[in-house]
Amino acid sequence: MTDIDTLEDLFEHELAALYYVETELIDVLDELALESRNDEIKEAFADHREETREHATRLEDAFRAIGASSHSERSATLDGLAADRQRVVEATDDPDLVDSHSVAIGRRIEAVEIEQYESLLRMADELDYDEDVTDPLEETLDEEEDAKQKLSAIGEESRFGKLLAKLR
Ligand SMILES: [Fe+2]
Numbered sequence: 756m757t758d759i760d761t762l763e764d765l766f767e768h769e770l771a772a773l774y775y776v777e778t779e780l781i782d783v784l785d786e787l788a789l790e791s792r793n794d795e796i797k798e799a800f801a802d803h804r805e806e807t808r809e810h811a812t813r814l815e816d817a818f819r820a821i822g823a824s825s826h827s828e829r830s831a832t833l834d835g836l837a838a839d840r841q842r843v844v845e846a847t848d849d850p851d852l853v854d855s856h857s858v859a860i861g862r863r864i865e866a867v868e869i870e871q872y873e874s875l876l877r878m879a880d881e882l883d884y885d886e887d888v889t890d891p892l893e894e895t896l897d898e899e900e901d902a903k904q905k906l907s908a909i910g911e912e913s914r915f916g917k918l919l920a921k922l923r
């Protein structure tokens with residue numbers, strides 16, 4: 756890792772951490788789609804996987820806009836979430852529980868991405884970066900929020916959601 760001495764350096768570092776997340780997520784979302792049994796959940800992950808390819812491309816545009824080449828910085832947050840997911844899949848034979856966890860982990864991933872995009876946009880604002888940098892970030896942030904919303908709606912309809920509703 757290179758030194759981080761200025762806010763510009765920090766922005767580039769955070770952009771690279773997010774590039775790691777987006778490129779890794781292409782495979783993680785594919786696994787989530789394969790592991791989930793419910794068709795709606797499967798489809799939500801498969802659709803968002805295609806959007807995620809575009810997210811990675813938009814980050815390449817943002818790198819270009821700040822005059823840097825695209826690169827990744829490993830993110831322990833995403834690695835941890837993927838490991839948490841794996842432990843649950845290995846610990847249960849119940850497909851409904853796997854599906855409940857798919858929704859939970861999917862929402863958690865989107866929440867992390869949303870926070871990362873918001874942080875980058877706050878820094879970009881402070882740095883006075885122009886639209887070449889901020890437009891691709893804003894466009895993706897909207898899609899992350901939609902994806903989180905969609906997973907929440909599916910989660911509420913699931914068996915787990917109904918059970919919870921009865922308990923309230
Ligand atoms: Fe994304």
Ligand SMILES: [Fe+2]
Binds near residue numbers: 803865868899
């Ligand atoms: Fe996402």
